[in-house]
Amino acid sequence: MSRPRVVILGAGYAGLKTAKELCKKNVDADIVLVNKNDYHYESTQLHEVAAGTEPASKITFNIVDVIDTKKVEFIKDTVIKVEKDDKKVLLENNGELTYDYLVMALGFESETFGIPGVDEFSLPLVNIKTAEAAQAHLDKMLSNYQQSKNELDLSIVVCGAGFTSIEYLGEITNRIPKLAKTMNFPMDKVKITCIEAMPTLLPMFSEKLGQFGIDVLKKRGVTFKVGTPIKEIKENTVVYEENGDLKEVHAHTIIWTTGVKGSHVVGESGFAERRGRVMVEKDLRVEGYPDIFMIGDVSAVMDEESGRPFPTTAQIAIKQGEAAANNLARLLNNQPTEAFTFKSLGTVASIGNNVGMGQILGGKEVKGYMGSIVKKSIINKSLLDVGTAGTLLKKGRFDYYH
Ligand code: FAD
Known part of the structure; x- marks a missing residue:
């Protein structure tokens, strides 16, 4: 009898962790891992590449360097689509792949909320290619100024004031003053505007902590527009609503960070989804499909305590990868699956290299330089979770002292 085949789609935090944990468990199954690139990227650090403070090589590593290739075929x-009733996956170049068990971990995509012009006229931060494109564009605009003397070259609008946007603003406000010296543009002409639809900024943090982050960025020259929903993006223009009136802000760099949704492949494959996410059962399987696990940003897991789904984060994706591997091993050994449990270790955002803010285990708040140390430790832990000790040594953050 042939061995069962476990196919894992996506080598982000969730998928890569599943593959690595399955190897540790020595399951009696063929394991196949599919990913569109031959590298893994730390999506939590995409804002650094987009801002140009780190090269893509700092946040990427080769997948085959961190998996046991004797146990996992990469x-x-x-992935184009999953034909779930026939238990097969359609791939762009390699035809079809059949499975006995499937782990879907295809991650996130940019969410436009149907706002016109977002795809055409703004730059999202969702993968290495888009982050590098945003960096190249920003550098080109800033360097253009010397010749053009067009102030819009020095104008940047960041759409959305969530976690990604604050971290991106933290990076660019660190880097632009240095570029002003090398590219020879006047800092007093640089205009950075952040536009947010919701009335509160950074709602994931306490009001005091959120205000700390906003104050740091305001001191670095960022202007915030709050409670001002974006209605349209046009070429070099963001149209937003303020007190019932439509207003415009103009810039040659428009960055879109308003939110993400799960992979479109989920919907294409006919799963019952909302914004690319499937509400999974307690053991992370899809209702009606006991052979399919859905984890990471394509899944929604109910938090029994709050009565709401957990937020989609790298931290939870890694824990789901562990749990999916555990449940797969149990199924392969004819044992019942276990319910997924999750205790958040906290949330910390960086505001550039030396400032951070957030809440850690037990609800304790950290901010400033201490916040940045905690953030770097989190990045290092995640590198160990999905990479190896070697990955941590090569890509880790050890610039704690300054
Ligand atoms: P991903 O990490 O998106 O991985 C999905 C993988 O699937 C990728 O390798 C992708 O290339 C591959 N893939 C996608 N589509 C296909 C396809 N069709 N075929 C084949 N392969 C495919 N979370 C935190 O916990 N803390 C943070 O500080 C934090 N900061 C963030 C900062 C930024 C700028 C962003 C954008 C996100 C941040 N997040 C953070 C959220 C976190 O990055 C995501 O929740 C996490 O990446 C989800 O992991 P995942 O494994 O589901 O998906």
């Missing part, structure tokens, strides 16, 4: 390909 296929570099793009």
Whole structure:
């Protein structure tokens, strides 16, 4: 009898962790891991690449360097669709792949909320390519100024004031003053505007902590527009609503960070989804499909305590990868699955290299330089979780002292 085949789609935090944990458990199954690139990227650090404070090589590593290739077959390909009733996956270049068990971990995509012009006229931060494109564009605009003397070259609008946007603003406000010296543009002409639809900024943090982050960025020259929903993006223009009136802000760099949704492949494959996410059962399987696990940003897991789904984060994706591997091993050994449990270790955002803010275990708040140390430790832990000790040594953050 042939061995069962476990196919894992996506080598982000969730998928890569599943593959690594399955190897540790020595399951009697063929394991196949599919990812569109031959590298893993730390999506939590995409804002650094987009701002140009770190190169892509700092936040990426080769997948085959961190998995046991004797136990896991890696296929570099793009998943088009899952035909769940026939238990097969359609790939762009390698035809079909059948499975006995499937782990869907295809991650997130940019969410436009149907706002016109977002795809055409703004730059999202969702993968290495988009982050590098945003960095190249920003650098080009800033360097253009010397010749053009067009102040819009020095104007940047960041759409959304969530976690990603604050971290991105933290990076660019660290880097632009240095670029002003090398590219020879006047700092007093640089205009950075952040536009947010919601009435509160950084709602994931306490009011005091959120205010701390906002104050740091305001001191670095960022202007915040709050409770001002974006209605349209046009070429070099963001149209937003303020007190019932439509207003415009103009810039040659428009960054879109308002939110993300799960992979479109989920909907294409006919799963019952909302914004690319499937509400999974307690053991992370999909209702009606006991052979399919859905984890990471394509899943929604109910938090029994709050009565709401957990937020989609790298931290939870890694824990789901562990749990999915555990439940797969149990199924392969004819044992019942276990319910997924999750205790958040806290949330910390960086505001550039030396400032951070957030809440850690037990609800304790950290901010400033201490916040940045905690943030760097979190990045290092995640590198160990999905990479190896070697990955941590090569890509880790050890610039604690300054
Ligand atoms: P991903 O990390 O998105 O991985 C999905 C993988 O699937 C990728 O390798 C992708 O290339 C691959 N893939 C996608 N589509 C296909 C396809 N069709 N075929 C083949 N392969 C495919 N979370 C935190 O916990 N803390 C933070 O500080 C934090 N900061 C963030 C900062 C930024 C700028 C962003 C954008 C996100 C941040 N997040 C943070 C959220 C976190 O990055 C996500 O929740 C996490 O990446 C989800 O992990 P995942 O494994 O589900 O998906």
